[in-house]
Amino acid sequence: xxxxxxxxxxxxxxxxxxxxxxxxxxxxxxxxxxxxxxxxxxxxxxxxxxxxxxxxxxxxxxxxxxxxxxxxxxxxxxxxxxxxxxxxxxxxxxxxxxxxxxxxxxxxxxxxxxxxxxxxxxxxxxxxxxxxxxxxxxxxxxxxxxxxxxxxxxxxxxxxxxxxxxxxxxxxxxxxxxxxxxxxxxxxxxxxxxxxxxxxxxxxxxxxxxxxxxxxxxxxxxxxxxxxxxxxxxxxxxxxxxxxxxxxxxxxxxxxxxxxxxxxxxxxxxxxxxxxxxxxxxxxxxxxxxxxxxxxxxxxxxxxxxxxxxxxxxxxxxxxxxxxxxxxxxxxxxxxxxxxxxxxxxxxxxxxxxxxxxxxxxxxxxxxxxxxxxxxxxxxxxxxxxxxxxxxxxxxxxxxxxxxxxxxxxxxxxxxxxxxxxxxxxxxxxxxxxxxxxxxxxxxxxxxxxxxxxxxxxxxxxxxxxxxxxxxxxxxxxxxxxxxx
Amino acid sequence: xxxxxxxxxxxxxxxxxxxxxxxxxxxxxxxxxxxxxxxxxxxxxxxxxxxxxxxxxxxxxxxxxxxxxxxxxxxxxxxxxxxxxxxxxxxxxxxxxxxxxxxxxxxxxxxxxxxxxxxxxxxxxxxxxxxxxxxxxxxxxxxxxxxxxxxxxxxxxxxxxxxxxxxxxxxxxxxxxxxxxxxxxxxxxxxxxxxxxxxxxxxxxxxxxxxxxxxxxxxxxxxxxxxxxxxxxxxxxxxxxxxxxxxxxxxxxxxxxxxxxxxxxxxxxxxxxxxxxxxxxxxxxxxxxxxxxxxxxxxxxxxxxxxxxxxxxxxxxxxxxxxx
Numbered sequence: 001x002x003x004x005x006x007x008x009x010x011x012x013x014x015x016x017x018x019x020x021x022x023x024x025x026x027x028x029x030x031x032x033x034x035x036x037x038x039x040x041x042x043x044x045x046x047x048x049x050x051x052x053x054x055x056x057x058x059x060x061x062x063x064x065x066x067x068x069x070x071x072x073x074x075x076x077x078x079x080x081x082x083x084x085x086x087x088x089x090x091x092x093x094x095x096x097x098x099x100x101x102x103x104x105x106x107x108x109x110x111x112x113x114x115x116x117x118x119x120x121x122x123x124x125x126x127x128x129x130x131x132x133x134x135x136x137x138x139x140x141x142x143x144x145x146x147x148x149x150x151x152x153x154x155x156x157x158x159x160x161x162x163x164x165x166x167x168x169x170x171x172x173x174x175x176x177x178x179x180x181x182x183x184x185x186x187x188x189x190x191x192x193x194x195x196x197x198x199x200x201x202x203x204x205x206x207x208x209x210x211x212x213x214x215x216x217x218x219x220x221x222x223x224x225x226x227x228x229x230x231x232x233x234x235x236x237x238x239x240x241x242x243x244x245x246x247x248x249x250x251x252x253x254x255x256x257x258x259x260x261x262x263x264x265x266x267x268x269x270x271x272x273x274x275x276x277x278x279x280x281x282x283x284x285x286x287x288x289x290x291x292x293x294x295x296x297x298x299x300x301x302x303x304x305x306x307x308x309x310x311x312x313x314x315x316x317x318x319x320x321x322x323x324x325x326x327x328x329x330x331x332x333x334x335x336x337x338x339x340x341x342x343x344x345x346x347x348x349x350x351x352x353x354x355x356x357x358x359x360x361x362x363x364x365x366x367x368x369x370x371x372x373x374x375x376x377x378x379x380x381x382x383x384x385x386x387x388x389x390x391x392x393x394x395x396x397x398x399x400x401x402x403x404x405x406x407x408x409x410x411x412x413x414x415x416x417x418x419x420x421x422x423x424x425x426x427x428x429x430x431x432x433x434x435x436x437x438x439x440x441x442x443x444x445x446x447x448x449x450x451x452x453x454x455x456x457x458x459x460x461x462x463x464x465x466x467x468x469x470x471x472x473x474x475x476x477x478x479x480x481x482x483x484x485x
Numbered sequence: 486x487x488x489x490x491x492x493x494x495x496x497x498x499x500x501x502x503x504x505x506x507x508x509x510x511x512x513x514x515x516x517x518x519x520x521x522x523x524x525x526x527x528x529x530x531x532x533x534x535x536x537x538x539x540x541x542x543x544x545x546x547x548x549x550x551x552x553x554x555x556x557x558x559x560x561x562x563x564x565x566x567x568x569x570x571x572x573x574x575x576x577x578x579x580x581x582x583x584x585x586x587x588x589x590x591x592x593x594x595x596x597x598x599x600x601x602x603x604x605x606x607x608x609x610x611x612x613x614x615x616x617x618x619x620x621x622x623x624x625x626x627x628x629x630x631x632x633x634x635x636x637x638x639x640x641x642x643x644x645x646x647x648x649x650x651x652x653x654x655x656x657x658x659x660x661x662x663x664x665x666x667x668x669x670x671x672x673x674x675x676x677x678x679x680x681x682x683x684x685x686x687x688x689x690x691x692x693x694x695x696x697x698x699x700x701x702x703x704x705x706x707x708x709x710x711x712x713x714x715x716x717x718x719x720x721x722x723x724x725x726x727x728x729x730x731x732x733x734x735x736x737x738x739x740x741x742x743x744x745x746x747x748x749x750x751x752x753x754x755x756x757x758x759x760x761x762x763x764x765x766x767x768x769x770x771x772x773x774x775x776x777x778x779x780x781x782x783x784x785x786x787x788x789x790x791x792x793x794x795x796x797x798x799x800x801x802x803x804x805x806x807x808x809x
Binding site: 029032034040052055056080152159163164166280407409 | 651
């Protein structure tokens with residue numbers, strides 16, 4: 001069997017590879033997605049002053065530093081036994097909503113969206129942001145760049161820097177907001193709401209009006225019946241910043257509801273020798289391997305999971321879209337992996353609405369932004385909904401407030417088992433010895449791309465990065481095809 | 486005449502330097518008009534053998550610390566083909582957080598912490614990631630973990646340094662336009678506007694309250710979460726460690742530093758000044774000179790009150806304490 005090398009795959013954050021093994025009949029036997037980076041943050045955070053953790057753990061990921069910044073400071077609020085002031089909490093949430101909006105939008109136009117907007121089997125040269133622009137027009141492209149850059153300005157203002165913000169402290173935030181900036185933020189938020197609506201309309205026109213796409217979304221190739229985990233408020237509405245963690249079964253029943261501090265009772269991490277990522281599972285059910293269904297502890301997090309565990313949004317426009325999604329695709333929970341894309345855009349709308357709500361809040365320009373902690377405890381746990389799902393920072397500290405232990409479970413890691421299952425299922429459906437062209441392989445990539453995985457995060461990369469690659473092997477282990485960059 | 490060819494490459498990094506390029510916003514359209522980007526793995530589908538076919542590159546921007554054979558091979562290839570190599574961002578310049586602090590611990594202890602000791606890990610039989618795993622379907626491999634990382638100039642010759650974690654967008658644009666215009670400083674320098682000189686305190690809006698020699702009356706250093714921080718007074722004068730004295734100016738261009746603008750002390754991400762390449766020693770020397778005492782014991786007690794000196798004074802430059 002000859003080796004064939006085709007052009008590289010991209011459009012995910014960080015690096016990993018996919019190995020596809022074929023049996024003697026040329027059908028897919030097994031498939032694996034392996035993040036090829038290594039973690040190290042848990043160790044070298046030891047000895048660091050706890051209050052510096054929001055300024056250190058941001059460096060896990062330059063794409064979602066704001067999520068690490070926020071999970072970290074929530075852990076510090078608990079560690080230093082201090083609540084943020086009302087204004088500080090609002091400013092943190094405003095920074096966070098702005099970040100969630102622009103991160104979700106980035107994924108749709110640059111990473112995941114091209115598969116739909118340009119087409120899953122379109123020539124690979126055009127399956128990217130440039131292809132998207134060719135389809136939707138340069139003016140739309142300029143709007144994307146513009147709204148993103150306006151949001152980054154707000155993040156620069158509140159966080160000091162959009163890439164690696166520096167402004168949170170236990171009990172608060174380091175700078176208050178001027179009335180002038182509040183006004184600017186409100187203007188940007190109005191535009192963000194309009195842009196999110198426009199993006200959803202684009203998704204509807206291009207994807208939902210196309211019968212083939214809807215069949216693809218609803219089909220078996222991209223469905224896994226798993227548990228779902230996400231954060232909700234007291235009324236079971238989606239909340240990115242705080243609340244209880246809710247877990248629903250594949251049938252949609254609430255099976256667990258717990259506080260952040262109790263996460264160890266519910267989440268365990270399984271280890272496989274072939275991966276630098278661990279595989280979280282529901283501890284009370286146990287690790288039963290890479291299988292779905294009620295008897296397996298595999299769960300999913302992220303946009304679709306958050307919508308599946310909740311009963312809607314607190315903001316009107318996003319809530320209407322929420323209802324429309326379940327009405328259109330039928331039933332709840334939705335197990336269709338490609339519905340992550342739709343859920344992500346609905347969340348972008350929610351984040352924009354939340355941004356607008358907070359920018360119009362009279363309390364946002366308050367001057368009381370810090371509560372000074374007076375003691376330090378032994379443990380702090382902070383959980384936040386990152387763009388890609390539940391993110392956990394857990395610290396232990398000594399009496400001086402120096403870190404003695406750190407445990408980090410990040411969003412893409414929570415999805416690691418499910419991503420492997422989704423990739424294998426899509427490979428079985430689309431790949432065989434005689435059927436492994438670029439279009440088919442991209443259909444496999446679409447299975448992981450829906451999760452918007454970030455392997456820099458998933459492995460808290462101590463670097464040693466490898467290129468993204470897909471390898472297809474026959475039953476004798478011979479490489480029949482590799483896709484490398 | 487054909488447009489100058491440009492390459493971007495990432496070694497061991499967090500992806501923030503890629504975002505810094507995207508963050509130049511609408512200016513990216515101008516850049517694309519002026520140059521030919523022939524290699525950028527994160528965004529474009531060109532690969533290593535395409536790069537081998539390129540005759541000559543005007544400039545390569547390389548970010549991240551160097552940690553694998555693959556990275557070493559590609560950066561050497563880029564060096565060979567490029568008129569100018571720019572170390573882009575703090576990790577490429579000095580090692581950065583992960584490259585530097587990671588070297589405080591051995592690879593084995595990091596693996597053990599992650600896969601055995603962490604409280605959520607359920608691993609009774611002690612399985613560890615392995616370079617080779619044989620499954621019934623076939624063999625799976627993982628790249629080995631390298632013990633240490635390197636700053637770029639320890640692997641290849643670097644012409645210019647563009648520091649920052651992250652690199653500010655104005656500086657990205659300045660670097661691109663000065664290269665295009667051929668207006669370049671001496672090789673080996675920071676690639677920055679010539680009017681940005683010295684350390685961060687020189688451009689700080691709080692510099693009037695920076696304690697002068699023998700003027701600082703404190704006995705111990707405080708930590709940012711412990712006090713209400715004055716929004717106008719120098720951090721050092723408030724007893725907070727701020728790395729400005731030992732840190733290269735420029736993160737806020739000709740203005741006050743970015744962290745200082747949000748009322749947080751500098752942690753030194755812009756690296757050492759050209760005058761004093763050892764950032765930690767430079768900081769302690771400056772601090773000692775400010776104290777109103779020449780009593781060595783009093784100075785020693787103050788230095789001892791800095792918690793985690795290694796991770797604070799050398800947060801970004803631990804990998805290359807001799808500086809750039």
